[in-house]
Amino acid sequence: MKFANNFEALETRTLCSVYSVTSEANSGPGSLREALTLSNNSVDVYDTIEFHLNGAPGQLFRIKPTTKLPTITDPVKITGATQRFYDGSPQVDIDGSLCTTAGANGLEISTSNSLIVGLAFANFAGGAGVRINGNSNGVHECYMGLRGYGAANANARGVYIAGGSGNVIGANGAYRGNVISGNAGSGVRVIGETASYNTIRGNLIGTNVYGRKPIGNGAQGVYVGSGVTGTFISGNTISGNAGNGIQISGGDHTTIKLNNIGLDRDGGGFVPNGANGIRIDNGGHHNTIGVLADPSAQNKIACNDQDGVCIVSGVANTIAANEIRDNGQLGIDLGNDGITPNDVGDADAGANTLLNAPTVVGAYWYGGTTQMHIAFTAAPSTTYTCNVFYNDAPNQHGLAEGGKTLATLALTTNAGGQYDGWIPSFVDAPNAFLSATLTDPAGNTSEFSNVVHVRNDATRIPTMTITDAIVIEGNRDTSDVFLTVRLSSPLPTRLKYHWTSVNGTAFHDQDFIGSGTGSIAAGQTTDVIRVRVVDDTVPEPQEFFGVVISPDQPALVDVTKFQSTVAILANDGWASPFDADRSIVVDLIA
Structure with a gap:
């Protein structure tokens, strides 16, 4: 009797190894160093390193490596959330104060698909809390530059992405964001032409763990370097830093939305950055701050010591429908040289092509409606996006910013490059101060217009x-x-x-x-x-x-x-x- 060949191929399964850290020692059984070594050696197996240190509720543990910890070369999940009594705040510190290796980082990832969750990194004076050069890695619920109880112990940088794409620093699915504060340099630094489409989301960068008070990083909150493309910066509080909140230095196609920059996490209290809210320089181009037609995606950029947004160089940088107010200098500054005068024909060049700002000729309120008269000179027969803003008052220098977006309108110039007309009714805004910006079809946004008080006097x-x-x-x-x-x-x-x-x-x-x-x-x-x-x-x-x-x-x-x-x-x-x-x-x- 012959039998048919009915055998089926076995399903390929990848085994998962779990390594437990049970010791605060620099090395040896149960140490973090040993767990990293074992994980790296188990190639093609997705490992997990868990923390199970014995202690009382509320106890904080400190692991002080004396030399650089092994670089992560094989995918692994390293989680402090398994530590008993974990409540979302790290209970395990990775402390570099005894490390003798020059430039050592707390942890360094040189692979893909790895996660670091629920740990604190402090005192790595020559390196970052976490350094990444790989794809699709995540850092969540960690403290960078702070110990587990929230006190500052600086790293040179918080998180350093030196290459790779698809990395997520902060909130992602069930994971919450990080607190990245008190570092000597940048909170988050992204550099290198291979660094693309990375996400920085839902973090506190430059504040205490409650997002209320400053524990600033010594340079920028977030730095995006030359050649970096497609960085997504969303939902963060970036405040209290010594330098710029965000600096895009040659990066392109960055999206910046839903951030509080210069304010506390609730968007009410002042926690200023020491320079600009956002600075774009070194030819940074095609970056977007906010979303033109969606005020719900706005950033709140307020109370910073210098400009709200400063574009030193670069073109096609769109500043759209944000709340920009109460900054120390201008709301938007093209060229980093103060107010840029409009020119006839708008033929000059420079940051964002030095696009002419609109002129608000007048604004009137009557019977529950407001009308606003706007004029500007630009390219002929071209449609521009005009954002109109409500302000309670001009800023401290009597200049316009943009406290609340009231309307986003399409305005088209005539064959001579002129627009002169009334904007239709858009809000019941007696006694408001109104301002506006223009954005051209290429994505260049102007400085703010002058600010005009809505006239509301029916007796005259x-x-x-x-x-x-x-x-x-x-x-x-x-x-x-x-x-x-x-x-x-x-x-x-x-x-x-x-x-x-x-x-x-x-x-x-x-x-x-x-x-x-x-x-x-x-x-x-x-x-x-x-x-x-x-x-x-x-x-x-x-x-x-x-x-x-x-x-x-x-x-x-x-x-x-x-x-x-x-x-x-x-x-x-x-x-x-x-x-x-x-x-x-x-x-x-x-």
Whole structure:
């Protein structure tokens, strides 16, 4: 009898080894050094190193290696969360105060897919708490530069990513973020052209473990170096650092959103960084701070000693819909040289192309709506993104920043590169101070505009009138009648309007011709409309037609009667049924 070959291939399984750290000793059985050595030697096995040190509740343990610990060369999970009584705060310190190896790091990863969870790293004066050169590694729930009870004991740096992609420093799934504070240099440093698409998320960088008080890093909170691409920095509190909160020095395509920079973790208390909130230099390009059309993704960049955002060099750096306020100098500074004046034609070059900032000509509130008049010069026939911001007051220097994003609008220049118009109603904001920025299609964002106080004084509303008129038909083909449009007091901005002639007993084309546009210039009170009257040679009694005016911004007008009456008399005369100086009065918001 023959049997069919029905054997199935066995499933390939990878075994997992667990090594326990039970001793604080530098080496020997149960030590961290021994566990790392054993894990590195178990190639192709995903190992776990757990901590099970004997002690009382609340006891902190210190492992003080005398020489550099073995570099991690095989994937492993090293977790202090297994230590008895672990409550989310590290109970095991890896302390470099006795380490004699120059430049030693607390732990160094030179492989992929490894995790470090729930440990404190301190006193590695020549190195980082954790150094990574590999892909898809994670560092979670650790203290860098602090001991387990939160006191500062500096490393040279907190976390140092020297290469690799897909690494996550901070919150990820069930894991929470790190506290990276009190280090001599940067809190997190990412350098090297092979370092790409790494994530720094949900950490406290420069504060105490509660995110309330400063325990600053001695340089930047986060540093992203030249050639680094695609770094994602989100949901962190980056405050209290001696230098810039975030510095992008030649990096590109960095995304920065949902961070508190210069504030405590709740976004209310002041914990300033000693320089700028964010600085981009060394030609950093195509970096994004916030999300243009999504204020919910904003960063809060406030109370920093220098600028909120300083772009020293580089282009296509977008600053979008953030809360930027109460900084020591400018909200946004292009070129690191103070306010950049606008230029005719916007033809200059520099940081973010030195894109011209918009000018807020005026802002008015009436009846629950706010109108804002904006003008700017830029590239012709181009659509720009305009962010409009609400402020309680100008900053301490009387300059504009952007406290709250009110609107994101698309504004298009004419063929001459000019935009001059009113932004539609967007908020009930009496007594606010408004400002704006522009972003061009390439992603360059301007500095802030001037700041303008919303005018809210109904007692000084000017009236708008249009005169009536009488015209006598002559013996020529046509005659002109002139109507005056008048304001009782001048406005600080140009008032544009349309006018249309309408039939009465006289008819368009047969008895009169006319429609068009007009405007009253800022500071002026009158404009003149010319309407043409046709002599049709047909004997007729006196006739009437109307002229209706319509302001381009209806929200600025208390609409009543916008119509002038024009009487056409026959050649033999006619008695006027109204006084020649009669006018129709229309309220207009100042």
